[in-house]
Amino acid sequence: MVLNYHWGRNRNHSVAKNIIINGEAFEVYIDAINTQENAMDYVNLVYNTNQPWLRSMNPGSVNSIKSFFGNIMFQRIVYNVGYMKGDKSWYWMGSFNDVDNDFSFTSAHEIGHEILKLYATDAFYSYKHKGSSTLSNTIPTNKGGFNYPTNGEIDLMKYYNNDPRWYDFKRIAASENDVLGLIWLTKINIL
Numbered sequence: 001m002v003l004n005y006h007w008g009r010n011r012n013h014s015v016a017k018n019i020i021i022n023g024e025a026f027e028v029y030i031d032a033i034n035t036q037e038n039a040m041d042y043v044n045l046v047y048n049t050n051q052p053w054l055r056s057m058n059p060g061s062v063n064s065i066k067s068f069f070g071n072i073m074f075q076r077i078v079y080n081v082g083y084m085k086g087d088k089s090w091y092w093m094g095s096f097n098d099v100d101n102d103f104s105f106t107s108a109h110e111i112g113h114e115i116l117k118l119y120a121t122d123a124f125y126s127y128k129h130k131g132s133s134t135l136s137n138t139i140p141t142n143k144g145g146f147n148y149p150t151n152g153e154i155d156l157m158k159y160y161n162n163d164p165r166w167y168d169f170k171r172i173a174a175s176e177n178d179v180l181g182l183i184w185l186t187k188i189n190i191l
Contacts, residue, residue, distance in 0.1 A: 006108035016173030049082035058110035101169040119181030
């Protein structure tokens with residue numbers, strides 16, 4: 001499951017191996033369940049091929065005036081595959097393996113907006129991708145934005161100024177702080 005890999009921090013991840021609590025390392029395994037009970041708002045899944053590329057987006061559930069206006073946008077996760085129509089010409093998205101990795105990352109990112117919004121309590125923390133974007137654009141590096149790191153973890157929830165290479169998708173992970181926020185949302189006691 002796509003959420004399990006990108007939100008988990010354990011030996012199965014290529015770089016995100018654990019979280020640290022009180023100086024001790026713990027592995028975190030995620031087991032996402034498809035349910036309608038105690039669930040977030042639905043997100044449409046869209047299969048898009050041989051058309052203009054479509055953007056995935058998920059403003060999440062309404063829990064404040066900010067998130068109410070954020071819900072003007074569509075809630076959808078798009079599987080873009082095949083030929084896409086660009087501004088000037090058509091282009092090939094890549095192999096199915098590459099497209100699957102892109103969809104996996106995109107799905108984990110879009111569902112992650114709901115998690116960030118709930119633990120941070122400020123919708124703008126999520127909507128502005130942890131300070132890496134405005135409400136509509138990525139912040140340039142000369143104004144405090146980021147490029148993808150060339151090694152180590154790539155933060156799942158940030159926007160970057162350059163595109164990752166297909167083989168970098170395995171380095172994308174929810175940050176340690178975001179996974180701790182997810183654990184906090186469960187209200188479990190860690191002994």
